[in-house]
Amino acid sequence: MSVAPGTDGVLVDRYGRVARDLRVSLTDKCNLRCTYCMPAEGLPWLAGPEVLTDEEVVRLVRVAVERLGVTEVRFTGGEPLIRPGLLGIVTAVAALEPRPRISLTSNGIGLDRLAPALREAGLDRVNVSLDTLDPARFTTLTRRPRLDAVLAGLAGAAAAGLSPVKINSVLMRGVNEDEAPALLRFAVDHDYQLRIIEQMPLDAQHGWDRHTMVTAEEILTSLRTVFDLSPDPAERGAAPAETWLVDGGPARVGVIASVTRPFCGDCDRTRLTADGQVRACLFATEESDLRAALRAGTDDDELARRWRTAMWGKRAGHGIDDPTFLQPTRPMSAIGG
Secondary structure (H helix, E strand, C coil), X not given: CCCCCCCCCCEECCCCCEECEEEEECCCCCCCCCCCCCCCCCCCCCCHHHCCCHHHHHHHHHHHHXXXXXXXXXXXXXXXXXXXXXXXXXXXXXXXXXXXXXXXXXXXXCHHHHHHHHHHHCCCEEEEECCCCCHHHHHHHHCCCXXXXXXXXXXXXXXXXXXXXXXXXXXXXXXXXXXXXXXXXXXXXXXXXXXXXXXXXXXXXXXXXXXXXXXXXXXXXXXXXCCCEEECCCCCCCCCCEEEEECCCCCEEEEECXXXXXXXXXXXXXXXXXXXXXXXXXXXXXXXXXXXXXXXXXXXXXXXXXXXXXXXXXXXXXXCCCCCCCCCCCCHXXXXX
């Protein structure tokens, strides 16, 4: 049963969903130029003063954890590893009481070098984006010849104990749709967990087309040409991935079917952009500004109240199938995953 905003400490919406998973974008910049995310020349980046300082990030995360019931914090980008203050931010968040679970989504470049320090700072685990194992395809997709660096990052994360190490893969028709079995074999052989994600309408070019998207059903059909997949008996909860046991387990593979099998009814996420805007949904077209309030001297109680109000307005679903659906103005790199 839903309650009016402000009468409870948690981030509840009018449909009774409670947000306990906070995704924090630390930068909109990235050192890759993935074709489904941004143009080759990059994007107009946020100006320095617009981006939250390290101290401001930590304060807002503290408000979320101490006053709003957030139990999981995921740092994203752009590419969070290029944020100079990343280690200090992780250290400060790991010191919060109650301590949240802390993860990070990265493209993996430089992760082999930073993984031990991140683990020491308090990071629990990582997700690494990897869409292909073919060097030429990788260069075409990302416009950078850095596949070896990503593979080294995965190995470095595992060696540092940032496990489970998860791989996020997006399949695109006519590009890498044939690689699902190879990616899963690679993940199983290295004790990583693969998550294959339906391509979503979050590209800066606004060129997404549902009719050319590789669907969850197609992904599963491709995987089953090589592997036996059986339903995972574990409770899914609010996890975005629907998972299957691979050849009887213990290895698992997940498919995140945001478009064809939406899971909005169980969503438990709230998002904070690098410039201090709260987004109730990845596909939201409106945001609530916490940066201005924070810099105006607003106290923590009022920041929490504003955050609760922002989440109360969360819509029932993302509405991709609705004819009136509008793609968010911000691309994925500026929102944070």
